[in-house]
Amino acid sequence: MSDEDLYDQSHIDFLEDLWGEGFLSPGGADEVGRVLDGVDMAGKTILDIGCGSGAIACLLVDRYDAAHVTGIDVEDPVCNAARTRAAAAGLTDRITITKVTPGPFPFDADRFDVVFSKDSIIHIPDKAAMAAESFRVLKPGGMFAASDWLISHDDAPTPEMAHYLKMEALEFAMASPSKYRAAMEDAGFEAVELVNRNPWYAEVSAAELAELSGPNRAKWQGRHGAEFIDHQIEIWTAMQPVMTSGEHCPHHIRGRKPT
Numbered sequence: 001m002s003d004e005d006l007y008d009q010s011h012i013d014f015l016e017d018l019w020g021e022g023f024l025s026p027g028g029a030d031e032v033g034r035v036l037d038g039v040d041m042a043g044k045t046i047l048d049i050g051c052g053s054g055a056i057a058c059l060l061v062d063r064y065d066a067a068h069v070t071g072i073d074v075e076d077p078v079c080n081a082a083r084t085r086a087a088a089a090g091l092t093d094r095i096t097i098t099k100v101t102p103g104p105f106p107f108d109a110d111r112f113d114v115v116f117s118k119d120s121i122i123h124i125p126d127k128a129a130m131a132a133e134s135f136r137v138l139k140p141g142g143m144f145a146a147s148d149w150l151i152s153h154d155d156a157p158t159p160e161m162a163h164y165l166k167m168e169a170l171e172f173a174m175a176s177p178s179k180y181r182a183a184m185e186d187a188g189f190e191a192v193e194l195v196n197r198n199p200w201y202a203e204v205s206a207a208e209l210a211e212l213s214g215p216n217r218a219k220w221q222g223r224h225g226a227e228f229i230d231h232q233i234e235i236w237t238a239m240q241p242v243m244t245s246g247e248h249c250p251h252h253i254r255g256r257k258p259t
């Protein structure tokens with residue numbers, strides 16, 4: 001592990017405690033199911049951008065019967081956790097976890113049937129380059145199906161959003177729905193669709209804050225340390241106004257590479 005890992009072991013442990021074993025984003029298997037609703041995964045080869053600690057890669061093979069998942073991520077602790085999870089599930093022949101450096105994907109063109117990502121592209125500032133690379137590595141007719149955290153507009157963040165981003169300190173690079181759509185369409189994707197998930201996560205994140213800061217606070221502090229949990233409560237508190245206003249707007253994003 002390097003000193004610069006944003007998702008270090010204490011964050012992995014906390015986020016998995018909040019969101020489920022192997023999940024570093026909200027919604028668990030149900031939300032993955034909504035991202036993939038109607039996408040044919042059986043027998044397909046999948047690229048998972050920002051695979052985190054690997055529950056989703058396992059799910060894509062186990063539940064969706066993907067032939068093979070290649071998970072890429074930029075940090076060692078999550079890659080190691082994902083490899084351990086795939087091995088424990090006996091899925092190493094169908095899951096490959098590759099640590100990459102940010103930038104072009106280390107894969108040939110026309111390689112994957114589906115490019116998937118769950119709440120990770122927020123860490124990739126250049127959405128146009130990400131879309132172009134996803135398009136390049138997809139086979140003709142292949143699908144891009146992702147969830148990501150967006151900002152509702154192209155202006156400077158409001159003071160509330162600026163405060164939230166400062167508290168998160170996870171180097172978020174949020175784009176607006178219109179920037180995302182343009183990046184996807186300029187890359188060549190057709191049938192580009194964006195679905196705003198703010199109403200869902202506004203409710204869920206408020207419940208998460210109540211869980212962390214309510215009667216169970218001492219239990220969370222006991223498991224993860226008082227200082228750590230108090231800081232997470234500050235982050236979740238800062239998130240609420242931008243969730244309520246809709247400025248913080250997680251989306252599902254879809255597009256198809258023409259045949």
Ligand SMILES: C[S@@+](CC[C@H](N)C(=O)[O-])C[C@H]1O[C@@H](n2cnc3c(N)ncnc32)[C@H](O)[C@@H]1O
Nearest residue numbers: 023024025050051052073074078102118120123
């Ligand atoms: C919020 S977590 C989501 C992980 C996983 N998709 C999930 O839902 O459990 C974001 C992940 O993106 C990874 N990440 C950050 N920058 C990245 C990049 N340039 N390329 C790929 N992954 C990246 C982080 O290391 C982290 O594991």
